[in-house]
Amino acid sequence: MTRVAVITGASRGIGAAAAVEFGRLGYAVVVNYHSRRDAADSVVEAVDQAGGKGIAVAGDMRVREDAAGLIRAATENFGRVDTVVCNASTPIKQAAFADMPWEDFATKVTDELAASYHVTQLALPVMRAQRYGRLVYVSSGQAERPGAPGMIGHGSAKAALNTFARYVAYEEGPHGITANVVAPGYVRTDSSAAAGTAQIEAHIAARTPLRRVADPLDVGRVIAMIGSENSGFATGITVPVNGGVTLAP
Template sequence: MGNHQVAVVTGAGRGIGASTAVELGKRGYRVVVNYFSRAADAHQVVDAVRAAGGDGVAVPGDVRDPDQAASLISTAMEQFGQLDALVCNAATPVRFTPFGELAWNDFATKVTDELAAAFHVTAAALKIMTAQGHGRLVFVSSDMATHSAVPSGIAHGTAKAALNTFARYLAVEYGPSGITANVVSPGYIRTGNSAANAPADVTETLAAQTPLRRVGVPDDVGRVIAAIADDAGSFVTGTIIPVTGGLHAAR
């Protein structure tokens, strides 16, 4: 596949998606930087990918919509002629609500949106990857899928647990076609959004509980995603990789 592989990263305008795109750029990838609404941010990410040694293009689209998801993959093929990796990172709104106060429609919307954001773009990508006989699928989940540390996160945790199962089934079904499917499962990651919403004392408490004695940052996750999306992950599939600084093991 050479040193000029092609990756599509959804939700890549900032945070973990942006870090992943730049890490792939360091590996010589041509990266399709998908974004929902922040065009300026996405174009800055493309600039960073190019500065890192890769190439890229920013492409808008809501991957919850099947037509827009298919268009995203079509654009990747038109721009670069192949598709080696798909990173499903697009975030859907998180509602931290205790179950006793949670409306069914809000719960169902979170679960449906989470799976739609992975399902449609994956379906489009797999048509290309099966024809090529190779491909890497990486899904960005959450430690909340397996550890119920935040009771008000029941909708988010349930949605991510479903995403984990989705990925494992893909690994089994598409392994014979040379396609891997893995999950990267971060704990608390200090992004612009989380830093604004999490009080300093909460961050300090989490850092103290974490064996590595700090909270994660987007680059911590992006480096793992890039490694598993690259040829280093060629014999790894159906796996959920925690990126928690050891917190998942310390519980």
């Protein structure tokens, strides 16, 4: 039997790295993308080269019909849904709380939760029928403590995601389904490049016990570990992937 992983926002960054890691484990991988078909096609090629079988599927994960299309693509092409990685990056509007309009805050929190809510709920009937499922939510260390100014919307949204994941773990455990959170610190991707600079990276690396910032593969490997068969008795946990930066005073 070939295991099947569905990964949202897998055309770039952390999602792309996770997709290739699942390919290395021999999985069939549904590579979701939002707008960059070219990038998703390259990831599919990399998944195939790694030993898996990839397909690219477009969809905005905030939209229920698109999430349904993703799960349908998995079942129609591969017959199962073993793993869902909720990773899609939703837009961030950075502002200090005092200056943040309610609409921007509410949009961020709603987008973040919608992008996990729909695909999770739609995958559950398939996973329950299999009596097997691995749900992985890509959160952020900023859910636990402020990491940078202007990130209150992002941090609050990710904190809500962490709690959502624990409830899913609690309710779905009896069906053989696990739900866990992977919480990266700063990772060098297109999203962080928009906010980060070489100076910021150097500052973070200097405070990090492992003395560097993460690349997407650092996180993708942990997602594949938590999202595969080997983690069958771990559920409702949050795994930080941050080089130990939170150990710093």
